[in-house]
Amino acid sequence: MHHSPSSFLCRSPKKRRSDLHPAMNRGLALALALAALVAVALAAPAEEKYTDKYDNVNLDEILSNERLFKKYLECLLADTDVHCTADGKELKKSIPDALTNDCAKCTNFQKNGSGKVIKHLRENKPADWQRLQAKYDPEDVYMTKFAENRKASS
Known part of the structure; x- marks a missing residue:
């Protein structure tokens, strides 16, 4: 039986996220959660203050x-x-x-x-x-x- 190169590609087993080792799933989830927290922290406006441009006034x-x-x-x-x-x-x-x-x-x-x-x-x-x-x-x-x-x- 002769297989075309594309038939091998179609038959290759796909790894699903659930097939990953459980520790890798937790690590991935933690990394995504941390990335989301960082994104929220960066997007949140800093506490609004008056300009400190003149705080050096004597x-x-x-x-x-x-x-x-x-x-x-x-x-x-x-x-x-x-x-x-x-x-x-x-x-x-x-x-x-x-x-x-x-x-x-x-x-x-x-x-x-x-x-x-x-x-x-x-x-x-x-x-x-x-x-x-x-x-x-x-x-x-x-x-x-x-x-x-x-x-x-x-």
Whole structure:
């Protein structure tokens, strides 16, 4: 009997996944599960934070330099961004959201820095602090919550 080359190909036994050794099945399943987890982790958005682009700003310098301080204050109090630096614009844009969400999107530097700035303003520049509070927290809702959170974490 003469067989054509294609008849040998058709007769070759096919290995099914279930024919694999059980340990190989578990390994394959584990590899697929890990690949799926990695894909989900990579596809999930990172926790949304405010930009850390300006986290290297020297807060002590700004607070101790009257000219720099006034520039930021003018920016934060103005209705437009005309007098704002790039980092001042970013700060001004973030303040309302940070207040309403307990600084949930703040980096650690921003959280610590906001406490430092608030303390400095309340103790050393109360008139400027009152102007900022009148604009951003006129009903004292957020500062009350801020003070409670600071006490709880102390």
